Structures are given as C-alpha cells and as structure tokens.
Amino acid sequence: MSVTAYAKENLLTLAAKVEAAFGEKLLGKEEKIGYMQFSVKAEDEHALLALLKNDAALGFTWFLDRCGVDYVKYPKAMPERFGVVTTLLSPTLGVKAQVRAFVGADASIPSVSDLFAGADWTEREIFDLYGVAFKGHPDMKRILMPDDYEGFPLRKDYPLRGRGERSAFPVYHAIPASQAPREP
Amino acid sequence: MSALEKMNDVITTRLGFAINWARSNSLWPMPFGTACCGIEMMATFMPKYDASRFGSEVLKFSPRQSDLLIVSGRISLKMMPVLQRIWEQMPEPKWCISMGACASSGGVFDNYAIIQGVDQFIPVDAYMPGCPPRPEAFIEALMSVQEKARKGEAKSDEFVSDDATRDPSLSPSYRSPDHFESVEVPGARE
Numbered sequence: 001m002s003v004t005a006y007a008k009e010n011l012l013t014l015a016a017k018v019e020a021a022f023g024e025k026l027l028g029k030e031e032k033i034g035y036m037q038f039s040v041k042a043e044d045e046h047a048l049l050a051l052l053k054n055d056a057a058l059g060f061t062w063f064l065d066r067c068g069v070d071y072v073k074y075p076k077a078m079p080e081r082f083g084v085v086t087t088l089l090s091p092t093l094g095v096k097a098q099v100r101a102f103v104g105a106d107a108s109i110p111s112v113s114d115l116f117a118g119a120d121w122t123e124r125e126i127f128d129l130y131g132v133a134f135k136g137h138p139d140m141k142r143i144l145m146p147d148d149y150e151g152f153p154l155r156k157d158y159p160l161r162g163r164g165e166r167s168a169f170p171v172y173h174a175i176p177a178s179q180a181p182r183e184p
Numbered sequence: 185m186s187a188l189e190k191m192n193d194v195i196t197t198r199l200g201f202a203i204n205w206a207r208s209n210s211l212w213p214m215p216f217g218t219a220c221c222g223i224e225m226m227a228t229f230m231p232k233y234d235a236s237r238f239g240s241e242v243l244k245f246s247p248r249q250s251d252l253l254i255v256s257g258r259i260s261l262k263m264m265p266v267l268q269r270i271w272e273q274m275p276e277p278k279w280c281i282s283m284g285a286c287a288s289s290g291g292v293f294d295n296y297a298i299i300q301g302v303d304q305f306i307p308v309d310a311y312m313p314g315c316p317p318r319p320e321a322f323i324e325a326l327m328s329v330q331e332k333a334r335k336g337e338a339k340s341d342e343f344v345s346d347d348a349t350r351d352p353s354l355s356p357s358y359r360s361p362d363h364f365e366s367v368e369v370p371g372a373r374e
Binding site: 166 | 264
C-alpha cells in the first residue's frame with residue numbers, strides 16, 4: 001500500500017470514529033491535504049480533544065499548535081466571531097487532525113492545558129492577542145504584550161498602527177536657553 | 185640630565201582637550217542588540233573589522249561602566265522602558281548610536297508594537313542607515329562619535345536628564361518590574 005493510500009485510509013478511520021462519538025455535535029468535517037479538520041462549538045472542544053488523545057486506536061498525543069482566528073471581516077459567513085484552531089499529530093496513524101472551535105461574543109472557552117502541557121503558553125498567547133479567555137487555565141495572563149496593555153492587537157478591528165501606545169513614552173526635553181550650561 | 189633635556193618630556197595643552205582626547209579613544213560600548221543588526225555589530229568587534237583600533241573593544245554589559253549605547257535592532261513596546269532605564273543608568277558623558285533602519289525609524293515594521301525611532305525617547309548622536317548596515321558603516325558612526333567626543337559634545341547635554349520631575353522612571357507611563365504582580369486579568373483562575 002502506498003503512503004498516500006495508507007494516510008487516506010487512516011483519515012477515513014479517524015473521521016468515522018469522531019462522527020460515531022460526536023454525531024450531531026459535529027458542526028463540520030472537511031478533508032484537507034494530509035489532515036482532517038473538524039469544527040465544533042467551544043463547549044464540545046475539550047471532549048473531542050480528549051477523545052483524540054486518549055483513544056488508543058487514534059493516539060493523537062502530539063500537540064502541534066493552538067492558534068486563534070478572528071472572523072470579523074471574513075468573506076464567508078461563520079457561526080461565531082472567533083475560532084480556536086488546534087492541530088494534533090498521531091504517531092500511531094501517521095496523520096494530523098485539526099479541531100476548530102467557534103467561540104462566541106463572551107470570548108471564553110475551556111482550557112486544554114490539562115490534556116496537553118504545551119497548550120499552556122499558546123493559550124496565553126491567544127488570550128494576549130485575541131482576548132479569548134481560557135477557563136481553567138492555571139495562569140491566564142498576557143505573555144507577549146506588556147501586562148498593562150489595553151486591547152487585543154490581533155483582532156481585526158484593532159488599528160494596525162495601534163492607538164498611540166507606541167509613542168506614549170516619557171521624553172527628554174530640550175534644556176531652555178536660560179538654563180543651558182555655559183562655558184566657564 | 186640637563187634642564188633642556190627635561191623639557192623634552194613636557195607638552196602643554198588644555199586639560200579639557202586632553203580629557204576629551206582620552207575619552208574619544210576609550211569609548212566603552214553598551215551593546216543593545218535586539219535583531220539582525222546585532223550580528224553586524226558583533227562582526228565589527230571581531231578581528232576582521234577590529235573596533236579595538238578605535239579603543240572601543242571593551243564591551244560592557246553593565247550600563248554603569250559604559251559610555252556608548254549602541255541600539256541595534258527593532259525596539260518593541262515592551263523593550264522601550266528597559267532601554268530608557270539603561271540609558272538613565274549610564275554615567276555622563278554618554279553617547280548613543282542608533283544602528284540600522286529599525287532603531288532609527290521603525291523600518292518596515294510600521295505596526296502597533298514597534299517604536300518608530302528610538303530618538304523620540306532617548307537622545308541619539310549618530311544614525312546608521314542600512315538593513316542591516318555593513319561593519320564599515322558602523323565604523324563610520326563610531327568615528328563620528330569619536331569626533332563629537334573630541335569636541336566635548338554629546339546630544340544628551342542638550343536634554344534635561346537630572347531633573348527629578350522629568351526622570352522617565354518616575355513618569356506614570358514607566359513600567360517597573362514590580363508592577364507586573366498587581367495586574368488583574370478577568371476570567372483568570374476559575
């Protein structure tokens with residue numbers, strides 16, 4: 001069996017298993033190049049990732065990435081404003097799985113840092129830049145921007161050049177002529 | 185030894201001239217390399233370009249023992265208070281080189297996080313164009329700072345820095361490391 005056919009078969013196995021377990025709760029399923037993408041609501045995401053990780057036949061134990069998406073000016077209509085996209089790799093099946101969770105206006109989703117330790121910092125990064133709060137995260141605070149920064153700069157309605165924060169630092173003032181040091 | 189021979193060991197000059205001459209040939213740089221310009225800066229201090237010909241091979245990673253700040257690389261929102269604090273810690277007389285497009289103007293990074301030129305917030309003596317500049321450009325900037333030092337000039341002399349009410353570290357927008365503990369984040373630790 002060729003590698004491509006092997007991967008294809010495993011992707012179908014994966015899709016069948018997830019569909020059997022989730023059924024109605026699965027918002028969408030799409031086969032991409034070399035991986036399968038599942039869309040779920042925010043509250044179902046933790047259960048789906050737990051299934052992918054803990055099912056011995058699937059074995060998606062390798063956490064690759066977790067990132068945020070802001071769909072506010074997206075050309076296609078989306079169920080909710082934000083997405084949190086998690087990519088896993090299965091050393092057992094040799095394929096990847098991607099889980100896309102839609103997060104609503106409350107911008108809150110359960111953390112998966114209990115399943116994958118690597119999700120800790122990526123969740124902090126999503127919180128920092130998109131303002132999506134992760135419930136149950138052990139240390140939910142900013143990771144890249146200054147802690148007293150206001151706003152979430154990767155949201156699509158945030159101005160690219162910022163709101164003037166990059167020029168809001170104390171400046172040195174030129175000495176008035178009356179106080180200028182004079183030659184002795 | 186005759187009196188005439190003893191006279192040969194004496195030169196007459198102004199004290200200020202002699203001190204400035206000594207300073208100009210012993211500029212101790214404080215390297216602040218935050219990006220690829222830092223690599224060119226390191227190359228300049230290596231034997232091929234050999235900044236020690238100009239007496240400035242002693243890199244001091246302590247601002248208290250240096251008199252030339254080299255800002256090489258882009259400075260982010262979070263790094264600017266650190267840079268200002270380092271500048272404040274350097275004893276006078278002190279000079280600053282803004283190395284490369286990013287430090288001088290923000291370069292291609294015209295976004296919310298990058299300072300559009302460090303000269304807005306610290307006095308800069310020499311600007312270096314290039315992305316990144318060649319070591320030759322670095323040496324040119326170093327020599328222009330030496331020229332200033334020989335004349336006893338420094339950009340920082342034109343600005344107030346000893347007035348306590350205008351000390352950046354006392355400004356409300358200055359972020360001290362102690363501040364970070366007190367920030368509350370909504371939705372955390374449920």
